[in-house]
Amino acid sequence: MTEPNQPLPRINSGSDLKTVLNKEGFRLTSQRQKILELFRDVALDHHLSAEEIHHQLVEQGEKISISTIYRALHVMVGLGLLQELELAEDRKYYELSTPFTSHHHHLVCVQCGAVQEFEEVSISDVGAGETQTRGFVLLNSQFTIYGVCPRCQNRLGS
Numbered sequence: 001m002t003e004p005n006q007p008l009p010r011i012n013s014g015s016d017l018k019t020v021l022n023k024e025g026f027r028l029t030s031q032r033q034k035i036l037e038l039f040r041d042v043a044l045d046h047h048l049s050a051e052e053i054h055h056q057l058v059e060q061g062e063k064i065s066i067s068t069i070y071r072a073l074h075v076m077v078g079l080g081l082l083q084e085l086e087l088a089e090d091r092k093y094y095e096l097s098t099p100f101t102s103h104h105h106h107l108v109c110v111q112c113g114a115v116q117e118f119e120e121v122s123i124s125d126v127g128a129g130e131t132q133t134r135g136f137v138l139l140n141s142q143f144t145i146y147g148v149c150p151r152c153q154n155r156l157g158s
Contacts, residue, residue: 024079031064032072036081039096047085047093047115080139087115087144097140105143111152 018028026032034057042048048056050073054066073094076082085093087108093115103124104117120143127141148156 020079020081021075026075026079029072031062031068032076034060034062034064035069035072035076039082039094047087047095049091049093053094083140083142085142085144087113103141105145107145107147109149109152110146111148111156114149114151116149 021028021032035053038053038056039048050066050069053073054064054069057064057069073082073084077084077094080097082094083097085095085106087093087106104119105123107116107118108114123143124141127143128138130136131138
């Protein structure tokens with residue numbers, strides 16, 4: 001696996017993905033390929049749980065077990081292809097890692113679980129500055145704000 005202090009590889013094509021996986025001792029299986037294609041096909045601001053990935057692939061006619069999904073996600077997170085997010089209590093979500101998407105942060109509704117992404121350069125700058133000051137190499141940073149969305153506020157106020 002890639003060492004924690006090494007920059008993440010950039011993946012620009014299926015052949016690049018195969019090269020990264022092979023370099024790290026993994027094969028590009030059809031399941032891994034399908035999972036990454038699913039992330040490319042969904043909206044960039046959409047976060048998927050393992051269960052949602054499983055459901056969508058089964059709906060597409062794929063025969064894949066939930067344990068295979070979890071193993072593939074674990075490998076892809078370890079390689080820096082996907083990012084694991086804990087946006088809701090006891091539930092993990094996944095999204096493409098920063099080299100493939102813009103650097104962003106998350107606003108999460110604690111009532112309904114809705115997630116909105118936002119970009120704020122000053123937050124990213126603080127993370128970059130702190131890592132540099134302390135001698136770290138920045139791999140990723142995540143800022144998550146928890147609150148109540150307007151729709152849930154209206155429901156609570158009714």
